[in-house]
Amino acid sequence: xxxxxxxxxxxxxxxxxxxxxxxxxxxxxxxxxxxxxxxxxxxxxxxxxxxxxxxxxxxxxxxxxxxxxxxxxxxxxxxxxxxxxxxxxxxxxxxxxxxxxxxxxxxxxxxxxxxxxxxxxxxxxxxxxxxxxxxxxxxxxxxxxxxxxxxxxxxxxxxxxxxxxxxxxxxxxxxxxxxxxxxxxxxxxxxxxxxxxxxxxxxxxxxxxxxxxxxxxxxxxxxxxxxxxxxxxxxxxxxxxxxxxxxxxxxxxxxxxxxxxxxxxxxxxxxxxxxxxxxxxxxxxxxxxxxxxxxxxxxxxxxxxxxxxxxxxxxxxxxxxxxxxxxxxxxxxxxxxxxxxxxxxxxxxxxxxxxxxxxxxxxxxxxxxxxxxxxxxxxxxxxxxxxxxxxxxxxxxxxxxxxxxxxxxxxxxxxxxxxxxxxxxxxxxxxxxxxxxxxxxxxxxx
Numbered sequence: 001x002x003x004x005x006x007x008x009x010x011x012x013x014x015x016x017x018x019x020x021x022x023x024x025x026x027x028x029x030x031x032x033x034x035x036x037x038x039x040x041x042x043x044x045x046x047x048x049x050x051x052x053x054x055x056x057x058x059x060x061x062x063x064x065x066x067x068x069x070x071x072x073x074x075x076x077x078x079x080x081x082x083x084x085x086x087x088x089x090x091x092x093x094x095x096x097x098x099x100x101x102x103x104x105x106x107x108x109x110x111x112x113x114x115x116x117x118x119x120x121x122x123x124x125x126x127x128x129x130x131x132x133x134x135x136x137x138x139x140x141x142x143x144x145x146x147x148x149x150x151x152x153x154x155x156x157x158x159x160x161x162x163x164x165x166x167x168x169x170x171x172x173x174x175x176x177x178x179x180x181x182x183x184x185x186x187x188x189x190x191x192x193x194x195x196x197x198x199x200x201x202x203x204x205x206x207x208x209x210x211x212x213x214x215x216x217x218x219x220x221x222x223x224x225x226x227x228x229x230x231x232x233x234x235x236x237x238x239x240x241x242x243x244x245x246x247x248x249x250x251x252x253x254x255x256x257x258x259x260x261x262x263x264x265x266x267x268x269x270x271x272x273x274x275x276x277x278x279x280x281x282x283x284x285x286x287x288x289x290x291x292x293x294x295x296x297x298x299x300x301x302x303x304x305x306x307x308x309x310x311x312x313x314x315x316x317x318x319x320x321x322x323x324x325x326x327x328x329x330x331x332x333x334x335x336x337x338x339x340x341x342x343x344x345x346x347x348x349x350x351x352x353x354x355x356x357x358x359x360x361x362x363x364x365x366x367x368x369x370x371x372x373x374x375x376x377x378x379x380x381x382x383x384x385x386x387x388x389x390x391x392x393x394x395x396x397x398x399x400x401x402x403x404x405x406x407x408x409x410x411x412x413x414x415x416x417x418x419x420x421x422x423x424x425x426x427x428x429x430x431x432x433x434x435x436x437x438x439x440x441x442x443x444x445x446x
Contacts, residue, residue, distance in 0.1 A: 084259075086268075100181040148384055
């Protein structure tokens with residue numbers, strides 16, 4: 001009997017040792033595969049850039065790229081599910097595909113948004129094509145994947161309100177002009193929760209006479225208020241989703257470095273989602289500020305209850321009692337979602353080696369790769385990034401349409417004639433001809 005116990009202990013130690021050896025390999029494999037496949041993905045993106053730079057097919061390009069880049073995202077989704085074995089559970093209100101909305105999420109780790117992809121995929125895979133994230137500027141320059149994030153028009157923030165507010169406004173204008181209902185995920189806290197940021201939050205609470213938060217940081221409300229009001233201005237806000245994240249696992253992985261160099265991720269992640277119609281939100285800036293603080297106070301209470309509960313009885317992050325019913329819980333993918341994940345991973349991991357093999361001797365593949373490098377050089381030297389190029393090209397296109405419409409009016413075109421095809425963009429911006437003229441004369445873009 002005692003010999004059996006000793007053998008089991010030895011086997012267990014051996015298995016733990018093997019697991020510790022394999023873990024860094026997982027992170028290394030993730031980095032190599034994501035980088036290699038993203039470079040090929042960038043090559044595909046650049047092949048279709050003439051659609052916006054030459055042919056002015058902005059909406060068609062946007063729809064195509066949303067799908068193409070999301071198809072590449074099956075790589076990290078596969079790793080999260082099958083390699084890192086992250087278990088994600090979501091409870092509450094389903095995010096609606098057809099609504100332009102804001103998702104506000106507490107920022108416990110720097111990977112909260114990454115795990116949330118599993119929730120979106122599980123709810124409705126098409127949500128992945130509509131998801132936009134406000135992230136720190138550093139991720140814009142991530143090798144390979146950063147180019148794809150720029151292609152999706154993520155909002156990259158520098159934690160300077162003057163700069164960030166302009167970037168958010170410009171992005172919202174673009175999203176609204178594309179006619180697609182995007183969901184913008186943002187972190188009102190502005191940074192992830194660490195000992196340093198918690199101390200900063202505590203000092204703010206003491207200064208403002210507010211209670212200290214144990215599980216959260218106090219939100220920086222200015223960015224949220226600005227985004228809400230800008231989207232309202234464009235009639236592009238239907239709802240706001242309050243998303244709360246909690247980590248019931250013993251070891252919480254804080255950042256990307258632990259994932260890449262140690263091959264570790266948090267094993268369990270829970271989300272609770274609550275939907276608010278935009279009409280439920282206050283209209284004035286100061287009232288929006290107070291509304292967000294109340295949401296955060298409610299989050300703190302629920303997280304406190306969650307973490308104080310025994311791990312043996314803790315099932316999920318409870319939804320607040322705001323009168324809504326808890327009608328959905330998302331725990332597992334269905335067989336179609338699993339199949340698409342596996343197919344996508346196999347596709348990218350097979351097509352990239354074939355592409356690299358033919359790169360050595362096929363002239364047209366070599367020309368395509370040179371085209372990619374020249375595009376990199378042109379985009380970063382002239383515009384500073386793909387996102388800036390996309391926005392600049394759209395704004396120029398829109399300005400030309402408006403100028404053409406104004407010229408038609410000045411030349412006596414009959415807008416009432418049913419056979420006259422009134423330009424779409426002029427129809428959208430018709431309310432004041434004189435306002436348009438003044439904006440154009442000032443070099444602005446409406």
